[in-house]
Amino acid sequence: MNVWGEQLMNALVIGSFYSLIALGYSMVYGIIQLLNFAHGDVYMVGAFVGYGVLSAMSGAPLFVGLGAAFLFASLATGLLGLGVERIAYRPLLQSSRLVMLITAIGVSLVLENGVMLALGPSFRVMPVELPRSGLSLFGADVTYAQLAIIATSVGLMLLLDAFVRRTLYGKAMRAIAVNPTATALMGIPVHRVIALTFFIGSFLAGSAGVLAGVYYGKINFMMGFIVGLKAFTASVLGGIGSLPGAMLGGYLLGFLETFGAAALGGEWKDVFAFVILILILTLKPTGLLGRTGTERV
Amino acid sequence: MKRRSADFSSVHPAPRRLRPGRRTITGLALLAFVLLGSGFLSACGGKTASTDGPPSGQTAGEATGGSSGGEILIGVQSPTTGSEAKMGQDINQAIELAVEELNAKGGVLGKTIKLTFADDACDPQTATAAANKLVSQGVVAVVGGYCSGATLPATGVYHQAGIPMVVTAANSEKIPAQGYPEIFLVNGTTKHQAKRAAEYMVKEQGAKRIALVHDNSAFARDLAEATKQEVEALGGEVIAFEAVNSDENDFTPVISKLKSLKPDATYWTAYYSAGGLFIKQFKTAKVPGIIGVGDGANDKMLVAIAGKENAEGTFITMSPSAEFIPEAKAFIERYYAKYGEEPGPYSALSYDGMRLLADAIERAGSTEPAAIVRALRETKDFPVFGGTITFNPDGTIQKSNFIVVVVKNGEFALP
Structure with a gap:
């Protein structure tokens, strides 16, 4: 049996969730310098929408249900991101960063407590169960669910990378990150591009929410809090504002946590994440791949 | 409890x-x-x-x-x-x-x-x-x-x-x-529960290598520590004494570690919501040996969270409730x-x-x-x-009254 191979898979799964969420943090920060602390709760909403879809489609075959839940929840959370941007952040774009930050915390509280009021504080159990089957890779037992999560996450990240690098909207996003005023003067609809950024970021968080919800099977209204903080750590680790940095940071954090917990004990998992956050903020505030002052997205 | x-x-x-x-x-x-x-x-x-x-x-x-x-x-x-x-x-x-x-x-x-x-x-x-x-x-x-x-x-x-x-x-x-x-x-108190759990694992199930997992809450840690003493008193060996964060959903690092240690029995002393996930990931990772939980996890939700198939065979130590006592x-x-x-x-x-x-x-x-x-x-x-x-001088009962039940077809039942 290959215990390190299994730990590697554990790390890749956790890292995939962190990366997907960290991307949203980084994109939003890159474009409007907002630390969107409500992002973890968008992930939570994604899990709940997925739960709703799966419950409604309980008769359908497993993969049809999962596919529908994934698509529907990602789109719904993308739209939620649009709404949040329109209601909470757009009116404040000209105000100080602190005002936006506090608003983000407010949005986070509204989402958490809104879900709690609507659906109750107790745990919900996803109505589907993933098959336990899998294969043996170099002596490590790997389930198909783990492989599917990693593949889906990497696929989404590659799509995002292509979008930002190769499309006109991607170019506009990068332009706003460099200089929003000049971009607006060039006739680019800045608000629309910012809204699009929120949509994409929330879409990714929502998809992570569905994947994690189905993978772990248990969801509740606070599930986004810790994960949000970890993803924030991941994006800082990689260099907030940098997309490759967010992906790298997410996986790196997954590795550090998993191997740290394996070596020292499970209770040290969070300690690793937050010690890293402190170290990076103190020693290299721009993160591993971040640059100061220049292009961000 | x-x-x-x-x-x-x-x-x-x-x-x-x-x-x-x-x-x-x-x-x-x-x-x-x-x-x-x-x-x-x-x-x-x-x-x-x-x-x-x-x-x-x-x-x-x-x-x-x-x-x-x-x-x-x-x-x-x-x-x-x-x-x-x-x-x-x-x-x-x-x-x-x-x-x-x-x-x-x-x-x-x-x-x-x-x-x-x-x-x-x-x-x-x-x-x-x-x-x-x-x-x-x-x-x-x-x-x-x-x-x-x-x-x-x-x-x-x-x-x-x-x-x-x-x-x-x-x-x-x-x-x-x-x-x-x-x-x-x-x-019975924590000590009584620990004693019953150790007896079940070491004596009745013949487990030699025991893994104990708690969530660092005072109750769960006390139960895990008391169980460690009782297991060792019965000649068993505690090969892992692990803690996890119960706020987390992912216990796979600890579970993979347990898998490599090959326990005969694993005992979860914390609460049901994280316990259900722990059992699920434990079974998915194919860790050998039996798994059981303390009475903090004595809740039907445990089976729902773990999944019926995964929960099957899990043992639970609990205070005697009338439905499990034949008399x-x-x-x-x-x-x-x-x-x-x-x-x-x-x-x-x-x-x-x-x-x-x-x-x-x-x-x-x-x-x-x-x-x-x-x-x-x-x-x-x-x-x-x-x-x-019969009472001890401190007012606690001498004999443990805790019982062990097992999940059968998704329900708690006497073994």
């Missing part, structure tokens, strides 16, 4: 924001207890002794208010409002049933037993007031007590007044640790006939607690509280559901 023990022992990581109900209540109760409990308690105790005058303590020796007129007045303390109201109702109904049966057989010492109920709302402050109320009504003894956090300060009041209490459900180690000679616990069948039928519902998880213990108290009064030959305390202390092999009761 989880709540009673957790009420003041499970200092979870500082609550970040609003948590799910059960924990919030636990946290609030804890906070209230820490902030107010001790000060309030001593103030009340003083008041009872000096200004009000404890009716029964003062009149010890003469016929007290509690035993005059051919009646014996016994107090029942339980939560009948608040989040634990159902538990309190179960307890009260079981005690009422016991009294009805005792009175039908001619009562105790030729007198009939009369009950007076006080609601502790599972809250330390309300419990202190409830205890003072019972004392001032002149009860000769008290039976009940569900939440440890509420029972703990109340026992102080009874101790001050010299009135015995038979605690029928609450089981925190902190209650006997106070050293009050009037307080007797008919439910309790007649009791369940009588209870159902009277109340139209099944007994609750602590009904059988409460029924036994009341019967034990009546037996002690009979043996004491007097309704004087001090004599009842002496008789309770001398209890020897009193037959209860699933065993017999």
